Amino acid sequence: MPMRRTHLIYASGIVLVLNAVAAAQDAAPLDIGSRLELFADTYVIDKLDGAQLRLQSPVPAETVLEFDKPWEGEFCAYATVIKDADRYRLYYRGLPESGADGSAAESTCYAESTDGIHFTKPNLGLFEVFGTRDNNAILHGFEPLSHNFAPFVDTRPDVDAAQRYKALGGTSSTGLVAFVSADGVNWRKLRDEAVINQGALDSQNVAFWSESERQYVCYLRTFDQESKVRTVSRCTSKDFVTWTDIAPMEFGGATPEHLYTNQTTPYFRAPHLYVAIAARFMEGRRVVSEELMAQMGGHTKYSGDCSDAVLLTTRGGTHYDRTFMEGFIRPGIGMNNWTSRTNYPARGVVPTGESEMSMYVQRNYGQKSHHLQRLVMRTDGFASVHAPYGGGEMITKPLTFDGVSLAINFSTSAAGSVWIELQRADGTPIPGFTREECDEIVGDEITRIVTWKGDADVSPLSGGPVRVRAVLKDADLFSVQFMPKMRVNW
Template identity: 30%
Template sequence: MRRTCLSACRDAMGQKYLVVFLAAVAFFPCVVNAELKQPNVVDVGAKKQIFLDGLFLDSQNHVRLTMHKPYRDGQILIKPDRPWEMDPKGSEQRISLYSCVLKQDGRVRVWYGMGRGVGSPEIRVLYAESKDGIHFTKPELGLHEVDGSKANNIVLPGPRIAGAAVWVDPKAPPEHRYKTQTKVYPPGQREKLEMHSSPDGIHWNLFAEPKVGHIDTQNIIFWEPSVGRYLFFTRFWEKNLDLNKRYRTVRRLESDDLVTWENEKPIMVPDDRDWSIHPRSGVSGRPPADFYGGAVFKYEEADQAYLMFTQSYWHWMDWGEAGLGPATIDVQLAVSRDAEQFERVGGRRPFLSLGPEGRYDSRFIWAMPNPIRMGDELWIYYVASNRDHSRISKIDPLAGRELSGIGRAVLRLDGFVSVDAGYRPGRFTTPPLRFQGNHLELNVDAAGGGSVRVELLDENREPIKGFGKDEAIPIARNSVRMPVVWKRNPDLSALAGRTVRMRFHMTNASLYAFQFKKIDTAEN
């Protein structure tokens, strides 16, 4: 458009008037930058925003996104230690990977799968609970008989039911409030998907048999208000047409009624980087790693934040009789803003790594969906084992016997990913934002020689009077709720509803989240 206008004006006015025209061009309608789209304004309202990805990094200098691994002490919180959790010879058995956790009414509630020996036809779902999330009890519920007694904690008797993924359905009547879906193996029949419902998470009845084609491992469902439908995440076998081999992926489906599912879409598939990380075994033709499952959940502490604990299965060495090695599973972290487009973070390094040789978590680790909040921490429960997934299912030789159990990993609140700066000062500017509230809080670690200052910019990227860098009080603390203060006026009421940007100036600091909030100043 600009070239057309210049040509027309040059012909009409002649060359000698061009200089005058160019001086006035900023005011001439035909050369207003109509072709340049205004940047989209992100409406953050008064909801917490976490730094999962580059959404809030419109421009940046000497900062980076960092994934944070949770702390683990190696303690086993739940292990097989009851007679009905043992094989007929009295040896403890492996807890099923497909287990889950919820925090409700002051209790941490765990549903876990349990067999009675390798390849046993008996696989059940059991229940444990805790007031502090560390010391668990296994209540004798008196529901299902084993070895002539109902004094056990079994809630779904099987005979072969592949674990659980319990969730609360906000659209269901009270009698069907709790639901779980799993692959079952009825005697003499093909495996199938069953969904059970319950009023309390203890007493279960068959609810539906959804038809979704092939399914396997842990199947995740939740209601998603942004699309007004249920979302279903399950493992799927993708076929490599060139090699006539199959490999594991994660797909998403949608439903209005939990029975009919549609809009199938793969959301986690081995890409070129996965295929090339190790030489592929000629025996399998599969990628060196694929995805045994994907524990997707909505992070309720923040706005539009979805995460996937991606269970990565490694099998790239030819182990002869044992099949393919190392035959281990660890956990990567993937993030999304819409529960559809996921991106792995942390350079694809493990979010939950395998434990050292000889420990119970040296071969398998499987993160349960839905971390629970305990104070200012997130507790991520996981199932682990020292038995690999090779053809002969080898046990870690340093352990001497099979070990498995449920453990706990601890992460800072909102602490999956942060924007970091080192000793070299860094800064970044957000895209245009619109907020509600009168104060700004950060989840930030700037202690020990660090600092963070925040300035507010107008639509032209100019500092707003009273809220510039020089007026900002440096933050040099570590807090999940740190107020941002300016010298003249910490109250942001006059800016609420306006389009602004934030520019963060950081040194030796990690920034996890921000939130504009409405605070009653009369109480302070």
């Protein structure tokens, strides 16, 4: 098992105050309702004392797909993985030869799975590609629209069943053209004209229906002329046809970096939180020589750069939170993944078990061994509030909620513990919900209901501003949620 890597957000001294307590008291409380809130950024955190916000690392698992068909090859790219009821759908660009973006050799390919691990390529017979219809292509001959075809399931409540699946594809020469489908396999253009005509678009441009914003949003490739880096912009639409002008995303003053793909998507357990696992492109940072690339069976043209992936979050609007600048997915051991345009994540983080979620990454780009690998994490486990054996604590900003109990996703060592205290907005412990009255929490669970002297009911506090204080010893806290219905621990 690979060693777990972590990255910490901390400051010199014992206490890290993310927002001054006095200022937080004056500000309106965050209304989180009964939503799940992850500690993937500092959004709900006000104060850390002896604890740290720690970036977790996906664990590499098995190869789920080899790009080994004649119409696939070394230059497959821009994958999307969707959990659709009891089926996992995988879309990706097939391209066996390098060349200009949008060449006639490009196609859009499809695979599917029942578990997110074992994928098959159905023989669809829809298009003739490289002299045969015995293939898994769902789009071909629409160049350049297969260059970066990016589908999603439209979760809008009143969506037309014939348009339940939607996609965008195209480059700056055509703009982004909209596609629709009833089954995710047979696609048609929504209209011939492009629906988005701004941006560089020479990458994977991802759209989805936002439940929280009640509109379609698209995160697309642009180029920052000031900092000279590939970056991300955003636009929105009420009908998927008429889109607003694009607006550049800002990163809170973080150092500008090339972000080749953004892969922004709603997190499946908390769709108000958009998680972006972006490909960070280190242009000109050579690790592999041309001679070594040739020995590995790769194209030497794609040996002069390296890439990894970084974690960003956003809750709508034009701001990304770059809490962590460190790599989220590293290239890893072996020189094959230290070449250009490899390690690009697929779009999609999907559940593959009761306590597990999976993401996917392209490995060995530009080489005969090019493939898609699965990586696994615990549910909600992008990052955590972590305290060492010596202990630490976290206090949230004032919150209003709608619920009857409080659930936490946590992990302790055998010697570790978690205690939860609920406080008034001014930081005063609320009688009946103090740390001393909290029943000690030990173990490793995705959903544990907090109790105080055996009682889990927090409904008397619903609607009023409260702070959550977590006191931890050799433990990690991944998420919290005020539950709308009472449940018991098993």
